[in-house]
Amino acid sequence: MSAAPTVDSVLQGQADLKEWQEGVYRDLHAHPELGHQETRTAGMVAAELRERGFDVHEKVGGTGVVGVLANGDGPVVLMRADMDALPVAEATGLPYASSVRTTDADGNEVPVMHACGHDVHVACLLGTARLLAGAKEGWSGTYVALFQPAEELADGADRMVDAGLARLIPKPDVAFAQHVLAYPAGTVGPHPGPFLSLAESMRVTVHGRGSHGSMPHLSVDPVVLAAMIVVRLQAVVSREIPPDEFAVLTVGRVAVGSKSNIIDDHAVLELNLRAYSEETRSRMVAAIERIVRAECEASGSPTEPEFETYDRYPLTDNDPAVTARVAAAFREHFGDATKDYGRQTASEDFSAVPDALGVPYSYWALGGIDPELYRTAADRGTLMEDIPGNHSPKFAPVIEPTLETGTAAAVVAALAWLAPSGQDGDTSSPASS
Structure with a gap:
């Protein structure tokens, strides 16, 4: 049984979110915060989740926020977004570019920029939370939206775990995360097994x-x-x-x-x-x-x-069965825009959360570069020269279709478990059985 009708019914409200979500993204980008300093971002996140009916836990491991939306019986799905920015002076020239300077943990005054795209992750997860909260008739179970501090410091996930995360949420059946990378916007890239080093x-x-x-x-x-x-x-x-x-x-x-x-x-x-x-x-x-x-x-x-x-940083090692299920759902929804970009050399601390909770997970790539710009650079053989990567002072994901795709990807992955068709039989992956 296809989950497409359910996915479509949840995503039909996405167009109405566009102006709000893009405004949230621009605001986050213009007001970045370093790891363990994400108080403004965390406050914005907590307020939005409460307004959508989530039970909200704040200051988890410092500035972490967790929202739990219970909607009857069914699986528990966790989705994580990281919130922190980097000590980088922005050089994108965007009208909403950051001019923030702050004092880091060592007492140094530094510039701050969302040079790794965590503002994209936060905006996408907030959009997903709105869509699921507004279409509860289309799914059943529990959705956990986890907003993590200090990924760039390699200790944000551990701090949330050490602060008692497992006591605050029902045990997930599966956990997800995504990361915007220097690939064409509008694409998603699931990959089984080791994905991040x-x-x-x-x-x-x-x-x-x-x-x-x-x-x-x-x-x-x-x-x-x-x-x-x-x-x-x-x-x-x-x-x-x-x-x-x-x-x-x-x-x-x-x-x-x-x-x-x-x-x-x-x-x-x-x-x-x-x-x-x-x-x-x-x-x-x-x-x-x-x-x-x-x-x-x-x-x-x-x-x-x-x-x-x-x-x-731990290895990000995607559960093969979970990732196969996510990839199948992506192919059904995104078609040829579902890619396999292979293993990435970057690293992440996300897996510390599902590893501590004892649940399988999948983490996928989200394209963020203007497709025409990417295609032109690829044709010229100048991708490395023309396309700024993560942590560059010129890294600037195109707002759309990046936000639309990232939000849809989070919804589609969740509904592969939470939609009625996703709950036929065993809701866990074979690897976790």
Whole structure:
């Protein structure tokens, strides 16, 4: 039995939301907030959910908001949107561009921009909440709208879990999330299995012996030591990871010295690792530690190096059965606009929520680039040059059809479980049975 009539009945109110939803998006984009500072956004979200009849929990894990809409018997579906922005100076030239500056957690004054599209996610989930609340005759069960802080800090999901999320909501049967990416707007991209990489950052401190710049023979130069480590690390992925296994090891920062005629006594390297398996991550970590220790010994370092890991993201590993069900629903509704964009190298903390709750999940790509602009760049072979990606100061998803598609995708996925046709037989995925 097709769910199309039910989907159509819920989405028939979407045109009436257009002006309101686009206004919400522009407002969010013009007023971005850093992780754990999303008080304005959270207040807007909570007020909207209450107005639509959701039971609302605020300040979950800091600034998190959870809305629960119960509508009779049936499955429980959770959909998550992240709310935080980035310390980036916007350069889009949009009339609603951000000019916000704020103080970050370290006390630094920084610009703020929705450079990763989380404003799209919030606007889409609020639109979905309105549509489901306004068409309760078309579905039954419970819908949980979860608005998460601090995805960019890698701890927002964990904080919500640690704050007792499981006690605030009925246990979901399935969980969803989506992310706007630099693909044509109007498309959606479900993908089974690993979709976003696991990641972690590592801060390495190596020690030398300080001296005057004119007396290098009295020093153990940490600049030379750090340079040798950087060069040696370039061979970890190319020579120690199998060619068919994805891995990234980036040296993102090297900090050493304060003046040209001073040889400092230490250097700090900050690394970023990405992989699709814990085995590969562990292999890279072991190689890093081996190389750093060996280079320190070769340089005569007087003190053992120090290793600190931070900003660790889990693997986003989509449940195959759930994703197949979502993809089938997308194909029925979106047709050829349903794509498989494959695995992505970025990372996310969303999966910490369903993993902690013990439920299967699916996370899909949402296109956000003007289709004609994307097509022209693709034809020229200039996608990387002409299409700004996430975290760029020029990242600017086109408002439509991005919001319309993202909202429809969230509704279609939910109704694959909540519509009467979605509740024939077992409402869980085989993997969770």
